[in-house]
Amino acid sequence: MITLTDCSKYFHRGSVNEVFALNRINLQIEEGDFVTVIGSNGAGKSTLLNCIAGCFFPDSGRILINNHDVTRWPEYRRARFISRVFQDPLLGTCPSATIEQNLALALLRGKRRGLRRGVKARDRQLFRDRLAQLGLGLEERLLDRVGLLSGGQRQALTMLMATMVRPEVLLLDEHIAALDPKTANQILTLTRDIVAEQGLTTMMITHNMHHAINFGNRLIMLHQGRIILDVRGKKKSGLTVEDLVRQFYEAQGEDLALDSMLLA
Ligand SMILES: Nc1ncnc2c1ncn2[C@@H]1O[C@H](COP(=O)(O)OP(=O)(O)OP(=O)(O)O)[C@@H](O)[C@H]1O
Numbered sequence: 001m002i003t004l005t006d007c008s009k010y011f012h013r014g015s016v017n018e019v020f021a022l023n024r025i026n027l028q029i030e031e032g033d034f035v036t037v038i039g040s041n042g043a044g045k046s047t048l049l050n051c052i053a054g055c056f057f058p059d060s061g062r063i064l065i066n067n068h069d070v071t072r073w074p075e076y077r078r079a080r081f082i083s084r085v086f087q088d089p090l091l092g093t094c095p096s097a098t099i100e101q102n103l104a105l106a107l108l109r110g111k112r113r114g115l116r117r118g119v120k121a122r123d124r125q126l127f128r129d130r131l132a133q134l135g136l137g138l139e140e141r142l143l144d145r146v147g148l149l150s151g152g153q154r155q156a157l158t159m160l161m162a163t164m165v166r167p168e169v170l171l172l173d174e175h176i177a178a179l180d181p182k183t184a185n186q187i188l189t190l191t192r193d194i195v196a197e198q199g200l201t202t203m204m205i206t207h208n209m210h211h212a213i214n215f216g217n218r219l220i221m222l223h224q225g226r227i228i229l230d231v232r233g234k235k236k237s238g239l240t241v242e243d244l245v246r247q248f249y250e251a252q253g254e255d256l257a258l259d260s261m262l263l264a
Helices: 045-053 099-107 121-132 151-162 181-198 209-214 233-237 241-252
Strands: 002-011 019-029 034-039 060-065 082-085 169-173 201-205 218-223 226-232
Touching: 002 045, 019 045, 019 226, 034 045, 034 209, 045 060, 045 082, 045 169, 045 201, 082 151, 099 121, 099 151, 121 151, 151 181, 209 233, 209 241, 218 233, 218 241, 226 233, 226 241
Parallel strands: 034 201, 034 218, 082 169, 169 201
Antiparallel strands: 002 019, 002 060, 218 226
16 A cells, blocks of 8 residues: 655755645555556656655655655665566666576565575576566577567566566556557556556556556546546546546646647
């Protein structure tokens, strides 16, 4: 469970460049919730995930993860609970290491990391089994360097690594945005399967309203650092893209001609 109470975040506070990126956010995400996060450019979506992940501290407010008050915990300490996948498939893996070395590293998440003599046979079988689920033939390429993989293969591997040890929270920051549509759909399906199989508490930022509606059980929309829409369950799955656009403008009380939303 993630609880944000009155969380605010400024950048360049007190200067002419001041940005009020998160404006007194109150949000409770239940265990196993899969929340899609949408909003215009600069709405505060990544800032919200960064605050939860501990990239920086909020200026005010509290953050609880599974009843631990992590508000002042540094990022590395929260990494015990949180896995994150970014837009760039180059992040999250080590390109010069092999697939099995990357997976072995992922297996150590949350444990004391020491030098180990290579990959154990038992682990290797686990890696083969998990990779086979991707249907990309990577189970036959354990000794290939990750830098040789395509963006889609790499993002699939990153998803596997992020969930190799079950995280309490999975944060997906536009993780399919750099992929072609077919590969993006494959990674989304993989995401849905892994999240369902492990019952992960998940937040997924997307600019695609269809994805926001069709994935997850809850949808939040941010605008200017505030949550302006929060729908879940049947109400969410019954939404259309047109509903979302309308609700966006209604929530703001602004003219429909405004084109700040930038959602596909
Ligand atoms: N590290 C930072 N330093 C200064 N300003 C920042 C920083 N991170 C974010 N901001 C500002 O905070 C606001 C919210 O940014 P954020 O990246 O959270 O938006 P977003 O909703 O993720 O947008 P996008 O869809 O374009 O990725 C923006 O005005 C941005 O310029």
